Amino acid sequence: MKLDLNSALQNHKLNKDINEVQKADEKKLKEACSDFESIFMEMMLKSMRSALPGDSIFEKGLADDIYQSMYDQKLTENIARGPNNLGLGDQLYRQLSRNKNIDIPKDKGNL
Secondary structure: OOOOOOOHHHHHHHHHHHHHHHHHHHHHHHHHHHHHHHHHHHHHHHHHHHHOOOOOOOOOHHHHHHHHHHHHHHOOOOOOOOHOOHHHHHHHHHHHHHHHOOOOOOOOOOO
């Protein structure tokens, strides 16, 4: 009887460890999908800005370009992680999680 109890305890610990690893993998996948959406939006925003004619009376320098790039990066990160994101990260997560057998909710949720 003692052998069965030890075996059951080992199986329980193994299942607990597997669940912890799966939850960590799920979190990493959600973050990666959200990061992808952020990068996609940043590239889209940069492309849209380059299509605009220069409207400044003053010449823009390197500092302006760096500031604009940093601003765009933070802006798109906040949008991708917020409640009003594009949904690209959500769809990507759903698609990729099918391959990993992760249980996901059917409704649109925030990553």
